[in-house]
Amino acid sequence: MTIPALRTEAIAKSFNGNEVLSGIDLSIMPGEVVCIVGPSGSGKSTFLRCINHLSPATSGHVYLNGELFGERETAGGNVMPLQHAALQEQRQRIGMVFQSFNLWPHRTALENVMEGPRIVKKMPTAEARDLAESLLERVGLAERKSYYPGHLSGGQQQRVAIARALAMQPELILFDEPTSALDPELVGEVLSVMKELASGETTMIVVTHEIGFAVEVADRLVLMDKGRIVEDAPPRQFIEAPREERSRQFLKQVLSRSLGFSGEPSGAILPLSILQN
Amino acid sequence: MFDPARLIAALPELANGATNTVMLTFCSALLSWVVGSVIVVGLLSPVALWRRAGRVYVSFMRGTPALVQLFLVFFALPMIGVHVPPFIAASITLGLNSGAYVAEILRGALLAIPAGQIEAAEALGMRKAALWRRILLPQGIRIALPSLTNELTLLLKTTPLASVVAVTELTFAGQIVIARTFEPAEVLLAVALGYIVVSQALVLGARALERHLAVT
Amino acid sequence: MSFDWALISETLPLLAQGTLVTLQLSAITALAALAGGAVLASFCASRARPLRLMAQIFIGAMRGIPPLVLVLIAFYVLPALGLLLDPMTAGVVALASYFSAYVAVALGSAIAAIPAGQTEAALVIGMTPRLRLVRVILPQALPIVLPVLCGLLIGLIKETALLSVISVGELTFATKQAVSRTYAPFEVYMTAAMFYWAISAALEAAARALEHRTTRFRRNIASSPKGRLS
Numbered sequence: 001m002t003i004p005a006l007r008t009e010a011i012a013k014s015f016n017g018n019e020v021l022s023g024i025d026l027s028i029m030p031g032e033v034v035c036i037v038g039p040s041g042s043g044k045s046t047f048l049r050c051i052n053h054l055s056p057a058t059s060g061h062v063y064l065n066g067e068l069f070g071e072r073e074t075a076g077g078n079v080m081p082l083q084h085a086a087l088q089e090q091r092q093r094i095g096m097v098f099q100s101f102n103l104w105p106h107r108t109a110l111e112n113v114m115e116g117p118r119i120v121k122k123m124p125t126a127e128a129r130d131l132a133e134s135l136l137e138r139v140g141l142a143e144r145k146s147y148y149p150g151h152l153s154g155g156q157q158q159r160v161a162i163a164r165a166l167a168m169q170p171e172l173i174l175f176d177e178p179t180s181a182l183d184p185e186l187v188g189e190v191l192s193v194m195k196e197l198a199s200g201e202t203t204m205i206v207v208t209h210e211i212g213f214a215v216e217v218a219d220r221l222v223l224m225d226k227g228r229i230v231e232d233a234p235p236r237q238f239i240e241a242p243r244e245e246r247s248r249q250f251l252k253q254v255l256s257r258s259l260g261f262s263g264e265p266s267g268a269i270l271p272l273s274i275l276q277n
Numbered sequence: 278m279f280d281p282a283r284l285i286a287a288l289p290e291l292a293n294g295a296t297n298t299v300m301l302t303f304c305s306a307l308l309s310w311v312v313g314s315v316i317v318v319g320l321l322s323p324v325a326l327w328r329r330a331g332r333v334y335v336s337f338m339r340g341t342p343a344l345v346q347l348f349l350v351f352f353a354l355p356m357i358g359v360h361v362p363p364f365i366a367a368s369i370t371l372g373l374n375s376g377a378y379v380a381e382i383l384r385g386a387l388l389a390i391p392a393g394q395i396e397a398a399e400a401l402g403m404r405k406a407a408l409w410r411r412i413l414l415p416q417g418i419r420i421a422l423p424s425l426t427n428e429l430t431l432l433l434k435t436t437p438l439a440s441v442v443a444v445t446e447l448t449f450a451g452q453i454v455i456a457r458t459f460e461p462a463e464v465l466l467a468v469a470l471g472y473i474v475v476s477q478a479l480v481l482g483a484r485a486l487e488r489h490l491a492v493t
Numbered sequence: 494m495s496f497d498w499a500l501i502s503e504t505l506p507l508l509a510q511g512t513l514v515t516l517q518l519s520a521i522t523a524l525a526a527l528a529g530g531a532v533l534a535s536f537c538a539s540r541a542r543p544l545r546l547m548a549q550i551f552i553g554a555m556r557g558i559p560p561l562v563l564v565l566i567a568f569y570v571l572p573a574l575g576l577l578l579d580p581m582t583a584g585v586v587a588l589a590s591y592f593s594a595y596v597a598v599a600l601g602s603a604i605a606a607i608p609a610g611q612t613e614a615a616l617v618i619g620m621t622p623r624l625r626l627v628r629v630i631l632p633q634a635l636p637i638v639l640p641v642l643c644g645l646l647i648g649l650i651k652e653t654a655l656l657s658v659i660s661v662g663e664l665t666f667a668t669k670q671a672v673s674r675t676y677a678p679f680e681v682y683m684t685a686a687m688f689y690w691a692i693s694a695a696l697e698a699a700a701r702a703l704e705h706r707t708t709r710f711r712r713n714i715a716s717s718p719k720g721r722l723s
Contacts, residue, residue: 052617054617085621088616088620089619091619092618094617095618096617100610102608102610102613104615104629104633105633106632106633106710115618116619119624119628120618120619120620120624148710150710164614168618168619340690340692340697341651341693342651342652342653342654342689343654344654344657345668345685345689346686348682349682352679352682356679433559434560437562438561440561441658448565451562451565455569461565461569461570461573462569462570465566465569465570468562469554469557469558469562469566472562473553473554476557
């Protein structure tokens with residue numbers, strides 16, 4: 001039996017007494033793509049931030065390829081938070097792509113991608129440059145490499161951010177609503193880069209509102225609501241025969257929205273063929 | 278040794294000095310607002326000569342020590358036949374000095390008013406005077422108020438300079454007491470505390486005014 | 494009024510000497526204020542409450558007390574506490590303390606102006622605190638804080654004039670001496686003002702040039718000398 005690339009065990013999180021996450025158990029196998037969907041405020045993003053300890057869980061544990069992440073076991077069998085330096089060492093193994101890109105504005109696209117390998121991993125500059133150039137090529141931005149982020153579109157910035165995450169050669173990449181801050185016409189270019197990644201070996205957890213994308217690329221679709229996992233199933237099964245009433249409800253809402261009954265058209269057009277089958 | 282009784286005995290003298298400090302701040306501030314308003318008209322003038330004159334004034338006032346400016350005013354006034362008490366000379370200096378900073382603050386505030394505000398007024402057919410009175414000034418003052426408060430506390434902290442021309446404001450009063458009692462530590466501490474109290478009072482007053490003027 | 498140019502040229506060597514002292518004093522004070530401000534700013538950001546509180550009280554006091562009063566305190570009170578300082582050192586201590594508070598506030602607000610996402614992006618690739626400071630925070634905070642620091646430096650140079658009150662031989666004190674020799678106060682003070690003005694103007698021009706350099710990334714794409722094939 002293979003070890004999951006990531007396993008979370010009873011992750012719970014409270015902010016000032018308000019429980020945002022109540023015991024999330026999730027396992028992702030190497031190469032698997034899991035899309036987490038759910039209404040806003042359901043705790044999806046908080047869960048991602050608990051995984052890499054950007055906002056440490058109140059209780060519960062994270063295992064990266066079988067190894068305790070962000071914590072250590074003491075001789076007495078207790079589990080303690082890791083020292084910051086050791087945590088930073090481990091964080092190199094999990095990539096993250098943010099909703100607001102968070103590219104460093106004072107560095108060019110190429111420098112943003114090179115920064116991790118060169119400065120954190122101490123890779124020789126020439127090697128880091130080759131790696132960064134090939135990654136920018138992969139996300140279709142080879143000719144934009146000497147641009148500062150301020151002179152790139154949102155979609156281009158997010159593609160650079162994906163290349164930056166890839167440059168650390170992480171065991172897993174977390175995507176925190178990567179297209180939510182983008183103008184509708186720029187969503188497609190980012191999703192197609194992610195689609196290309198998903199078809200490869202990359203292990204991905206994607207928090208997204210793009211149901212169409214999720215259905216198309218995910219190996220598993222996870223619905224979160226009120227800090228719990230409601231449904232966790234392959235997309236086809238999720239769409240055709242959801243186990244939970246809450247899932248049916250959610251699908252109905254999303255469907256009405258994506259068919260344009262309310263507001264502007266979104267990029268989240270559900271492949272109708274799946275529903276009609 | 279420290280003798281609280283002697284410090285207490287000196288308190289009326291220090292309080293008198295503090296009153297003069299407040300008066301000096303007040304007079305200088307009034308002058309600085311007038312000077313600042315005049316200079317900002319120059320800075321924003323369509324006439325290049327006025328703009329240049331405004332910039333030179335601001336640059337000189339901000340580029341030279343207030344102490345040197347004080348001596349300049351102090352010695353220049355008699356040269357042109359004006360004989361005034363040191364208090365007035367100090368007020369003039371501090372007002373001229375602070376006026377340069379006030380002008381810059383007002384300029385920033387006026388330029389921060391969105392162009393749409395002016396366009397909307399012009400679309401209504403407002404005349405220039407009405408535009409200034411009803412749109413630019415009320416909004417500009419609200420934007421400028423926090424910076425003007427800050428400038429006022431800085432002005433307060435410049436007033437001790439008047440002590441070098443023998444104005445009996447708080448610092449000079451303190452020095453007189455020190456010369457008599459030889460207790461610099463206690464007296465200077467009391468003086469410092471006096472300035473902190475006055476500046477806190479100024480800030481609280483300005484906050485109240487800001488709340489009063491706040492639109493939302 | 495008529496300027497007596499011969500009189501002025503006579504005082505020039507004295508004023509030049511004073512200017513030199515002013516510049517030296519300002520340089521020492523600026524370095525001390527910068528170091529003190531950095532320490533204060535780190536105290537303000539510290540997790541230890543007593544350190545934070547101490548720094549905040551110090552900053553509040555320095556911003557509330559007039560610099561001249563601080564100079565007098567350093568001159569009169571420190572010797573009473575057993576710290577025998579010559580006037581110049583006392584003056585440097587006073588002005589450096591005063592300006593360190595402003596430096597700390599400037600540093601703090603520049604760092605606070607950097608979005609949290611910038612640090613998070615550095616955290617998730619595993620940067621250590623030192624790397625985060627050097628590679629992410631400072632390069633973005635410096636362009637914000639440099640113009641403020643230049644403004645403070647100009648302010649500092651002007652405030653060194655206060656040290657004439659405790660007989661430090663800087664430019665304003667030299668001017669006083671020149672006045673007592675020539676009995677032409679207005680002309681001599683005007684000359685001194687020109688000296689100060691020239692220093693301030695030069696610094697302001699330097700600050701603008703520096704700001705232009707450090708914010709290059711906001712304006713155009715990098716002119717990468719090598720590796721750009723297109």
